[in-house]
Amino acid sequence: GAQRQATLFKTRVVDFIETFVKRNARTNYAIKAIMPLVSLAAASSRDEDHMSKKATKVLKTAFSKTDDLIDDLDISLASEALKTLHETAKKVHGVDIASVFNPPTRYLVRNLARAGKHDVIQEEYVALLNDYIKHKQSKVPVQTLEDFIRTVPACAWRLRSRLVECCKPGESSKVFRQVQAMRLLKDLVISASAPNSGVKEEIPDFLSPVAVAFSDVLSSECNSKDSDMSSAQLREVLQHLSAIVRKTHNKDANDIWTAHETLSSLLTRLKEEKKSKPLNQVIDALLKVIGAENASKRSRKRKQRETASVPALPNTEDATDLSSQPKKKKKRARKE
Structure with a gap:
């Protein structure tokens, strides 16, 4: 009661x-x-x-x-x-x-x-x-x-530098926490990419540190014989990286393409060392995306060089006179 x-x-x-x-x-x-x-x-x-x-x-x-x-x-x-x-x-x-x-x-x-x-x-x-x-x-x-x-990505954006540091080898008390930090970093990039985030224009300059952080993790995995990171955890790391790359594939960030080339070499090496079919499937898909991006970037650079190497056209008035002279001669020849 x-x-x-x-x-x-x-x-x-x-x-x-x-x-x-x-x-x-x-x-x-x-x-x-x-x-x-x-x-x-x-x-x-x-x-x-x-x-x-x-x-x-x-x-x-x-x-x-x-x-x-x-x-x-x-x-x-x-x-x-x-x-x-x-x-x-x-x-x-x-x-x-x-x-x-x-x-x-x-x-x-x-x-x-x-x-x-x-x-x-x-x-x-x-x-x-x-x-x-x-x-x-x-x-x-x-x-x-x-x-x-x-x-609230606009507020969370202020954590980006510390979050990148947390992703690097040796920063976390547990490997699980390190992987979670990478997931949070992925969430931050994706949330900040929204049109109404308020920080979307700042993403390009942040992509290079992100790529370097993931490169450090992959490099550590390649160089370590007794890795604490399981195959499933490494696969999750690559999935987070893949999500970031796909979300930001159209960003033309400073040095990001150089960082992608480093990632490509590390991924290729990782594929050779880790004999895991699920892991290799993620690596192949990621290499394909990065390779397509770099090819697109090289194509744009090549077009820019070709445009820059085209000689300048002569003065418009001179060009008009030059083009009109042969025509007049031909007309006289037909009249004769």
Whole structure:
């Protein structure tokens, strides 16, 4: 009886909070409602299962509108809420991260970005990325980083240099984490390639460091006799590289073609050393794409050279006189 009454009371409170947040999503009061809802959504007892589902639904719906922006944002409150969300996400288990944590996180990031606090966002997510990559026992859910990169690429773009470093051999505490870093890098390039990303024009200059990072990984695999990376993991790395190459095949980036030539030689060598049919299929497909790109680039360069080597035409007036003289002679010859 008492437990049922308590649950009923909590349900009414959640209903009230839902109505309140929806009507005040553009005020700082909405931020204060985030953590109580997250605590309810993360509840694991059977008696609170209904409450957990209801709180999760509120988090998904009340903080999902992209135009819910706070004009007089309390920077300190929003920053602390974002940090607390991430810390809580590390501690809970068996919770749907995408439904419970990602909607309010996106809400906070959008508002902080609008307020021009990109440095606050960058600092928080670099710390999160470093924790995930460097610590073997890290509890950081990779879904948090994935959602950040896919939904707010303009903010995530500031992580690009650190993300490239995380992909290089020896940077990660586990090979699995290194492969995950490459997947995040692929997600970043693809998300940034969207027309409305706000950073699409910056991609060409970033492709060369990306190619170098993957080249370092492939070179390490070619030179290492006892590799920690399994064949399945290496295949996944190549699939991420293939996705990046296909997505950016029309980019005319500085030095990218030289980097592609290095990749081609490493892929060919890798194919000779790794006797794996699934792996070789990915390598062949990747070599075909890179080879087609380089051939297209060489063709454009050849046409440019040919155009530059064509001698300049004589003066238009002189050309007219020269072309008209033979015609006049022919006409006289016919009259005679």
